Amino acid sequence: MKALQPSRRDLLRLPAAAATLAPFVLSRQARAQQKTLKIAVWTHPVAGYDPWFEGVYANQWGERHDTRVTVDRFGSEQISAAASAEVKAGDGHDLFMFPWPPAVFHQHAIDHREVYEAVSYRHGNLPEFAHKSTFHPRTKQYFAFADSWTPAPLHFWQDLWAEANTPLGPSTYDTLRAGVRKIRLAHGVPCGLSLARGLESNITLQSILWGFRTGFQDVDGNVSINSSYMTIQALKYVKALYEDAKSPEALAWGPAGNVQAMLARKVSCTINGIGLLRTAEAQAPELASNILLRPPLLGPAGILGAPYVTSCWVVWNFARNKAGAKQFLVDLIDNSRMVFEKSQSSNFPTYQDTVPDLINRLAKDPNGGPFRKYWELKDALHWTRHLGYPGFTTPEVMEVFDTFVIPKMFASVVTGDLTPEDAARAAENQIKRIFDKWRPA
Amino acid sequence: MKTTLSIFTLLVLLLALAVVLPGQLKAQAAPVAANAFSFPHFNPAPFDFNDAFYTANGINVQQLDNPADGRFGLFRQTGPPARAGQLNWVFDRSNTDPDRNNVRILATTGGYIDDGTGAPTQFISLIAFLLNQQIFTGVADARGILMHDIIGNFEAYAALKQRQADGTFLTRPCRASQGITTNCFSVASVATPNLRQDWRFATNRTAADGSSGSPFGYFCDDILGAWIITYFYFTDQAVGPNATALCKGILSGLVGKNGASLDGTPIIKTADELNNDLEANGCGAEFQLDEAGGDGGAVWLICPAIPDPRNGGIAPDAFADVVLKPNGAPLDPQLSNNFNCLKFFGRLCNETPPPAPIL
Numbered sequence: 001m002k003a004l005q006p007s008r009r010d011l012l013r014l015p016a017a018a019a020t021l022a023p024f025v026l027s028r029q030a031r032a033q034q035k036t037l038k039i040a041v042w043t044h045p046v047a048g049y050d051p052w053f054e055g056v057y058a059n060q061w062g063e064r065h066d067t068r069v070t071v072d073r074f075g076s077e078q079i080s081a082a083a084s085a086e087v088k089a090g091d092g093h094d095l096f097m098f099p100w101p102p103a104v105f106h107q108h109a110i111d112h113r114e115v116y117e118a119v120s121y122r123h124g125n126l127p128e129f130a131h132k133s134t135f136h137p138r139t140k141q142y143f144a145f146a147d148s149w150t151p152a153p154l155h156f157w158q159d160l161w162a163e164a165n166t167p168l169g170p171s172t173y174d175t176l177r178a179g180v181r182k183i184r185l186a187h188g189v190p191c192g193l194s195l196a197r198g199l200e201s202n203i204t205l206q207s208i209l210w211g212f213r214t215g216f217q218d219v220d221g222n223v224s225i226n227s228s229y230m231t232i233q234a235l236k237y238v239k240a241l242y243e244d245a246k247s248p249e250a251l252a253w254g255p256a257g258n259v260q261a262m263l264a265r266k267v268s269c270t271i272n273g274i275g276l277l278r279t280a281e282a283q284a285p286e287l288a289s290n291i292l293l294r295p296p297l298l299g300p301a302g303i304l305g306a307p308y309v310t311s312c313w314v315v316w317n318f319a320r321n322k323a324g325a326k327q328f329l330v331d332l333i334d335n336s337r338m339v340f341e342k343s344q345s346s347n348f349p350t351y352q353d354t355v356p357d358l359i360n361r362l363a364k365d366p367n368g369g370p371f372r373k374y375w376e377l378k379d380a381l382h383w384t385r386h387l388g389y390p391g392f393t394t395p396e397v398m399e400v401f402d403t404f405v406i407p408k409m410f411a412s413v414v415t416g417d418l419t420p421e422d423a424a425r426a427a428e429n430q431i432k433r434i435f436d437k438w439r440p441a
Numbered sequence: 442m443k444t445t446l447s448i449f450t451l452l453v454l455l456l457a458l459a460v461v462l463p464g465q466l467k468a469q470a471a472p473v474a475a476n477a478f479s480f481p482h483f484n485p486a487p488f489d490f491n492d493a494f495y496t497a498n499g500i501n502v503q504q505l506d507n508p509a510d511g512r513f514g515l516f517r518q519t520g521p522p523a524r525a526g527q528l529n530w531v532f533d534r535s536n537t538d539p540d541r542n543n544v545r546i547l548a549t550t551g552g553y554i555d556d557g558t559g560a561p562t563q564f565i566s567l568i569a570f571l572l573n574q575q576i577f578t579g580v581a582d583a584r585g586i587l588m589h590d591i592i593g594n595f596e597a598y599a600a601l602k603q604r605q606a607d608g609t610f611l612t613r614p615c616r617a618s619q620g621i622t623t624n625c626f627s628v629a630s631v632a633t634p635n636l637r638q639d640w641r642f643a644t645n646r647t648a649a650d651g652s653s654g655s656p657f658g659y660f661c662d663d664i665l666g667a668w669i670i671t672y673f674y675f676t677d678q679a680v681g682p683n684a685t686a687l688c689k690g691i692l693s694g695l696v697g698k699n700g701a702s703l704d705g706t707p708i709i710k711t712a713d714e715l716n717n718d719l720e721a722n723g724c725g726a727e728f729q730l731d732e733a734g735g736d737g738g739a740v741w742l743i744c745p746a747i748p749d750p751r752n753g754g755i756a757p758d759a760f761a762d763v764v765l766k767p768n769g770a771p772l773d774p775q776l777s778n779n780f781n782c783l784k785f786f787g788r789l790c791n792e793t794p795p796p797a798p799i800l
Contacts (some may be wrong), residue, residue, distance in 0.1 A: 026640035096651050165733035166574050171593045172669075178618035213716060229723035240619070298669070300720060300727050302655070363585055375585055379656035 005366060033148075035067040036323045040082065040093040043073045044343065045256070045275025052342045061331060065221035067324055073393050076199050077255045080402055086316065094319035097327060098144070099174055099199070099309040101133045106143035109314045110322060115145045116329045123351035130350045131312050133386040133393045137221075139441075144327050146313035148339060148347035151380035152203050152308035154294040155262060155276055158371075159310040160189060172298040174209060176269070179239050183268045184245035191245045192267025193238075195411050196253040197404040199308075204271045205406045206306040208233050211299025216400060216431050219390040223435055224430035225409075230300065235413045242414040251411055264289070271296075273308035274377070274427035278344045289369050293376040295383050303383045311347060311388065345374055348381070359390060396438040405430050446498050461520050477793035480787035480794070487549075487566035487745065488533070489514050489663060496578070497667055499588040504576045505743075512569040514544030522567070522622060522633050522762035529567065531758070549632070549755060550639035550744065550762040551776040552597075558709025560697075561776040562789060563642045565597075565751045567667070567762065570631070570740035573734030588665065594655040596729075597668035598641040598715070599631050603675060604704040612677040614728065616734030628672060628738040637702040639764050639773055641710065642668070644746045647659055659746070666745020673715055675706050679724040687745055688724035703764065704770060713763030751792075755783040 024383040039058065044050050055073040063070035074082050077101055086092030087108045096102075102109070114125050130146040156169045160183050165312040168174040180191035194200035209215050212234035215435055220406065242250075249257070249265055260271040263280055265287075270276070280288035296305030313332075317323040332339070336354035339347050345362060349355050358378075365374040388397040402405070409427040418426065475773075489512070492502045505512050513530040523529045533545035546566035555558045577589045601625045604610050616626035627635070647658035657663060679688040695707030695714060702708050709715050719725025730736040747754045762779040764772040771777040775790075782790040 055800070165735075168577060168579060168587065168589050168732075171589065171732065172729040173620075174616075174729045175732040178733060178735050181618070181620075182735075184732070213720070228721040232723065233720075235724065244619075266476060295590070298729065300716070303594065341700075363445050372581070372585060375581075378588070382656035 001157045004302060014192060020199050031071070031416050033258065035065070035324055036074055037062065037095065037322055038093040039069065039071045039097070039328070040086075041071060041073055041077050041097040042079055042099045044346075045259075045323050045346050046278045046342075046346050047345050049346075057338065057342075058107060059333065061328060062238055063322065065327065067321075068330075073249075075255060083314075090318045092316065092318075093313065094321045095325040096314045096316065096441045098312045098314065101146070101310055101312050101393040102144055102193065102259060102314055103136065103393055103395040104402065105314060106136050106139065106141070106318055106395055109143045110317050110319075112145040112315065112329075114143040115315075115326050115329050116142060118326075119333045119351065123333060123353055127350060127352070129381070129384070132391075134312060134387065135392060136394060137392050138394075144314050145311050146310055146350050147332050147348050148311040148336065148343075149271040149384070150309035150311070150343075150346050151348060151384055152207065152271050152273055152296075152305055153376060153380075154269055154271055154297065155291055156190075156286075156294065157265065158292045159288050160187060160268045162228050165186075169292055169294045170295065170297060173208075175238060176297055177237070177244060180241065180245035180268060187268075189266065189268045190247035190250075191241060192247060192250065192258050192261050192270035193241070194253055194258040194270065195238075195242075195246075195250045195407060196257060196406050197380050198253065198255055198257070200256070200258050200270075200399055201407040201410075202251075202404065203306045203308055205238070205410050206387070207271065207304065208238060208299070209406070210304040210306070211297060211301055212237070213299070213301035215389065216406065216427070217391045217397060217435075219387065219436075221391040221394065222363065222430050223428060225228065225431060226424045231424045232420045235410065235423060238410050239414050239420070246414065251415070263287075271305075274344075274346050276308045276374075276376070277367075278346065285367075288367065291373075293373050295376060295379065304385055304389075306387060307384050311349075345377070348377075352381075393436070396435040399434045399438065400431055405434075442639050445518060454544065467496055476644075480538055480752045480792075482755035482787050483538075484749055484752045486753065486756035486759070487546045487747055488536045488538065489544040489546060489568055490540055491542040494540040495665070498582050499578050499741075500665070501576055501578050505571075506632065509572055510569045510576070511619070513548070513567060514542065515617075518716060522550075523736075523760065524558050527760050527793055532777050533748060537570050545756070547759045547791075548762050549747070549759045549780065550640060551780055552642045553710045555596075555598075555641050555643040555712060556645040557713060559641075559714075561639070561773055562750075563640075563644060563746060564755060564761075564780065564783070565640075565642060565744040565746045568743040568745070569741035571667070571743065572739060574732050574739075576741070586662075589665050589668070590664075591657050592667045593669050595646060595663050595668050596643045596671040597742055597744070598643075598709075599672050600636055600638045600640075600702065601626060601628060601631070601669050601672060601674065601707065602637045602704055603680075603706070604633055604637070610680050610704070611720060612675065612681060614672065614674060616736045617727075618731035618733070625676070628736055631739050631742075633762050633764060636764050637704040637706065638708045639776055642746055660748055665743055668742045668744060669729060670742060671723060671725040671729055673695055673709065673719075675704075675719070676726055676780075679719070680706065680723075685723070687722055691722060691724055694718075700773070703766065708773065750783045751789065752787045755780065759784060 036342045058069040058071050086093045134142050134144040134146050136143050161169050164179045164182040166179050170179050184190050193204050212230045214228045214230040218224040247417045262270045294301050336349035340355045362374040368374045387393050409423045413420050442761050452795045495502050510515050517529055529548040530546050532543050548567040550565050552563045554563045581587050611626040614628050644659045647656040677683045678685050692707055701707040730738050730740045732740055761777050763776050778790050
């Protein structure tokens with residue numbers, strides 16, 4: 001059998017044939033070599049943000065970097081489980097966004113220092129809020145990168161509070177209690193501070209603890225929930241508030257239960273990110289104009305509140321496209337103005353120079369109305385403290401957060417299961433166990 | 442030598458007081474010439490703000506001008522805190538500040554500065570009590586900020602008497618807004634005769650260094666000099682049959698350090714004493730009144746701190762509104778001494794007078 005031998009004519013034809021087929025062959029190869037960046041984000045509460053982020057921003061970034069970007073979304077209640085599954089599998093997304101500092105996953109994250117450093121060339125030093133939210137003081141590494149955060153003001157129905165002779169809304173915890181009592185008596189509408197196990201209750205009750213000059217750790221990271229009588233005062237306050245005007249449903253709300261109750265006018269006020277108000281503006285603008293905002297309330301420690309969201313991105317140490325993920329974050333900061341706009345003023349930038357006219361934008365918000373309601377957020381950086389304040393946001397702090405120790409402590413008091421003293425003691429014991437677990441002996 | 446000089450200084454001081462004081466009682470507007478012991482007088486004495494300025498800063502003037510708010514210039518020219526022969530305010534055409542009117546404030550309340558030192562160096566001009574949110578128009582100032590939001594950052598700490606005329610000691614405030622109306626001490630008035638000790642004023646809060654957490658500064662943003670009143674008191678763990686050994690020990694230590702109030706409880710001069718000694722141990726507590734007016738007392742004050750009480754900031758005819766013991770002596774002599782040094786010499790008592798001119 002004669003072997004197939006190319007003739008001289010065949011050899012001469014080869015370059016021409018190759019030139020004809022080249023575009024098809026190279027295109028297939030290029031597609032095979034195109035990078036992929038897989039991103040997981042939480043479902044943003046402001047309608048319109050996710051379609052922009054996924055459909056526009058991420059795609060455009062991908063085109064610029066010759067990268068196919070995929071975005072998957074999770075509800076806030078699904079995030080921890082989804083992240084845990086990826087960690088267990090050692091595979092998943094390259095970039096995972098959490099609405100709180102994911103310190104518990106610090107062992108599975110790269111050190112994000114170089115991302116912060118790359119950003120600092122263009123936007124200055126890392127603000128303390130982001131530093132204390134994402135730096136692990138024992139490993140000396142940044143377990144996440146915080147690009148933005150969302151303040152958590154008090155939302156209140158202006159007409160109900162005006163009838164209670166408080167048209168500007170409550171500015172102190174004492175007036176809150178007096179006002180909700182009156183509104184409950186007059187209209188049967190209770191107070192809407194969340195007590196159920198969820199993001200909203202964690203934020204609300206943490207803010208109350210800080211307002212009462214207490215918290216579960218001190219500046220050195222020692223457990224301190226039971227060392228100050230102010231915890232007892234805070235527990236007594238919330239119990240009294242509950243007895244005066246609290247909704248029993250508040251103990252059983254699911255995710256965003258307080259938002260739904262507020263939008264349905266079933267409660268007179270609540271603490272939340274402004275996604276609540278933006279939702280109201282989209283669904284019922286005439287009602288939304290009647291919801292106003294206030295900074296956190298004045299308590300013995302002053303005016304302090306927790307952030308509703310600390311937008312923290314993690315590049316897993318098992319990510320396949322670490323370089324792309326890091327570049328995505330650096331570029332995201334350059335686009336903080338778009339993030340602020342598309343989130344409808346919900347995502348405040350970590351680097352303030354990226355939205356230098358933030359206060360003017362709040363003042364001129366088209367839905368601000370005669371009260372210029374969004375202007376109330378102009379000082380949010382002054383009154384917002386990072387989770388873990390006054391210490392760092394360590395893994396043990398976030399496990400306390402993730403396991404709802406604080407909401408459970410308050411709930412046990414308002415339901416009468418425990419006295420404030422016993423509840424504080426029980427919480428302290430539980431928190432100490434968590435802290436001991438994470439800390440080297 | 443030092444002792445001799447001190448005695449000499451004291452004698453001259455007393456002589457100066459003896460010369461000046463009778464004049465003060467007769468004609469309150471009589472100026473005092475600067476002398477070798479004085480700082481030069483160039484700071485203006487305090488006047489009330491004019492109506493346009495109040496309006497521009499979101500205050501409902503009509504509400505301010507009612508008897509309950511008791512705005513000086515309209516009400517209370519005599520009577521407490523003025524004693525016999527004193528006036529709380531006078532009409533005076535010497536004002537040159539376009540934001541103020543011709544009502545010069547003489548009633549000057551003293552207190553402790555809130556910078557941690559507890560120094561008795563703060564002096565405020567009484568103008569009006571604000572009883573509920575109707576006092577605010579809801580109209581923002583020229584910068585777009587509500588005065589209500591600004592005031593909420595600046596606390597004046599009031600210490601109402603808890604010991605009643607019959608000697609009983611009450612450990613909870615009367616607050617109708619929270620359903621507490623019996624077996625409680627009154628919050629109806631912060632007039633000085635109702636106080637167990639002098640005030641503490643958070644004039645030091647500033648946004649500049651971020652240390653106070655306040656986005657505003659008292660002297661730069663709170664241009665009405667207004668305050669939210671934070672009332673503080675001793676709980677039943679501190680005083681009475683339920684008092685704990687811990688609180689008893691803390692109170693005893695504070696009395697030794699600061700002296701006793703008219704109630705016999707310690708004088709509290711600093712945030713650290715209130716926050717960390719008392720409240721953290723359950724011995725003390727603080728609160729604000731219902732902004733709707735449901736508790737019946739003053740929620741806010743328009744009583745601007747005198748930015749620099751030296752160099753004439755305290756007028757020669759002003760008088761000190763300080764807490765007095767039953768015998769008429771000031772509870773804290775340092776406070777009234779400082780007031781008198783400012784009034785007569787334009788300086789605090791511990792400040793060095795300018796060098797004598799070389800003859």
